[in-house]
Amino acid sequence: xxxxxxxxxxxxxxxxxxxxxxxxxxxxxxxxxxxxxxxxxxxxxxxxxxxxxxxxxxxxxxxxxxxxxxxxxxxxxxxxxxxxxxxxxxxxxxxxxxxxxxxxxxxxxxxxxxxxxxxxxxxxxxxxxxx
Numbered sequence: 339x340x341x342x343x344x345x346x347x348x349x350x351x352x353x354x355x356x357x358x359x360x361x362x363x364x365x366x367x368x369x370x371x372x373x374x375x376x377x378x379x380x381x382x383x384x385x386x387x388x389x390x391x392x393x394x395x396x397x398x399x400x401x402x403x404x405x406x407x408x409x410x411x412x413x414x415x416x417x418x419x420x421x422x423x424x425x426x427x428x429x430x431x432x433x434x435x436x437x438x439x440x441x442x443x444x445x446x447x448x449x450x451x452x453x454x455x456x457x458x459x460x461x462x463x464x465x466x467x468x469x
Contacts, residue, residue, distance in 0.1 A: 339374070339413075341381050347417040349381045357407045366405040368440075371431060374413060375399060375442040379429040382417040383446060392425055392446035405431055405439035423448045 343349045353374070361367030376394055383392040405411065415429035425446040431439045 339377065341378060343381070343385045345385065347382070347385070349378055349385070349415045351378055351413045352410060353413060354410050355405070355407050360407045362404075364404075364406055366407055366439075368399075368401060371401070371405055371440045372397065372399045372442065374431060375415075375429045375440065376444065378413050379415040379427045379442060379444045380446065382415050382427045383420070383425055385417070391449040393449050394444050395447050396445040397442055398444075399440060399442045401440045402438045403433065403440075405433065409434050411439070 339351050339353050341349050341351050355366045355370065355374075359367055359370045361369075376397055380392065380394060383390050411434070412432040413429065414432070415427055417425065417427045419426040426443070427446065428441065428443045430441040433439045
């Protein structure tokens with residue numbers, strides 16, 4: 339997945355989930371949907387600072403409609419609260435017709451310092467910031 343932020347409070351992505359991630363035939367596995375939402379929503383803490391990692395401590399997912407594999411999806415995360423050590427955000431997976439397939443709210447906390455020391459995300463995780 340590629341992620342794009344608006345510089346303020348939202349992160350979005352466009353992604354087509356391959357058939358290998360289906361649970362029920364033709365439908366994206368619920369665990370994969372949760373992982374997609376967790377990943378994009380976690381990026382809201384990186385909008386102002388690419389190294390301001392936070393980790394999820396609570397993830398609440400609601401499955402609204404079946405999410406099809408091999409169809410273009412629009413995924414959006416929006417920050418609700420951002421403090422130094424704590425954040426709340428929500429995200430949605432939109433189906434091609436604009437219907438919400440699944441949505442989640444997340445509580446995030448700052449990643450402890452001992453996990454951040456000496457980590458270069460561009461090298462270790464292959465992340466990059468495109469202009």
